[in-house]
Amino acid sequence: MSDKQFKHKLYVKKNKEVSFTADTLAKIETVISHYPEGQQKSALIPVLQIAQEELGGSLNVDSMDYVAGLLHITPIEVYEVATFYSQFYLEPVGKYVIEVCQTGPCAICGGEDIMHYLEEKLHIKVGETTEDNLFSLKGVECLGACGSAPVMQVNTEFYEFLNIEKIDEIIATLRNTSELTKPESLSWKERLS
Numbered sequence: 001m002s003d004k005q006f007k008h009k010l011y012v013k014k015n016k017e018v019s020f021t022a023d024t025l026a027k028i029e030t031v032i033s034h035y036p037e038g039q040q041k042s043a044l045i046p047v048l049q050i051a052q053e054e055l056g057g058s059l060n061v062d063s064m065d066y067v068a069g070l071l072h073i074t075p076i077e078v079y080e081v082a083t084f085y086s087q088f089y090l091e092p093v094g095k096y097v098i099e100v101c102q103t104g105p106c107a108i109c110g111g112e113d114i115m116h117y118l119e120e121k122l123h124i125k126v127g128e129t130t131e132d133n134l135f136s137l138k139g140v141e142c143l144g145a146c147g148s149a150p151v152m153q154v155n156t157e158f159y160e161f162l163n164i165e166k167i168d169e170i171i172a173t174l175r176n177t178s179e180l181t182k183p184e185s186l187s188w189k190e191r192l193s
């Protein structure tokens with residue numbers, strides 16, 4: 001561990017049991033190095049993304065405090081960002097986090113029906129995770145693709161122009177494969193069909 005990493009550890013409050021692997025710390029150091037000296041706070045979002053991945057998909061208070069220590073900022077600055085962005089999960093989630101847009105344009109185009117259908121299909125309510133820990137269901141605000149409404153995001157993949165048939169296909173694919181489908185590989189004509 002480098003001196004810099006050791007110094008980071010000194011900022012972490014005592015009795016916190018979070019620590020990252022050397023690989024993860026190296027990744028974080030690389031991210032921080034992209035920002036000017038003294039501006040490491042700017043690396044907060046990518047560092048939280050790395051932390052969430054390292055910690056199995058969600059953040060807790062100890063891990064956010066740890067990130068604060070790594071960036072030499074106060075814990076409240078980390079909490080503010082982690083609680084603002086829907087990409088950060090403050091409770092354990094399933095392997096696939098389904099985020100359905102609930103904002104006006106998507107709602108008008110069937111987003112609410114999509115959400116209700118997913119609740120029925122997965123036997124969970126919004127905010128819950130299936131018993132097999134495969135799916136978590138969330139409602140989120142505008143995902144920035146209103147022209148393709150209704151839309152949802154599953155982990156880092158985007159699904160547009162949703163309807164019941166597409167939902168069935170997506171869920172079946174996710175249940176049967178270890179990898180997400182890549183809707184980007186479809187042409188606009190195929191997406192609209």
Ligand code: FES
Pocket residue numbers: 101102103104105106107141142143144145146147149151
């Ligand atoms: S309203 Fe759903 S993506 Fe903008």
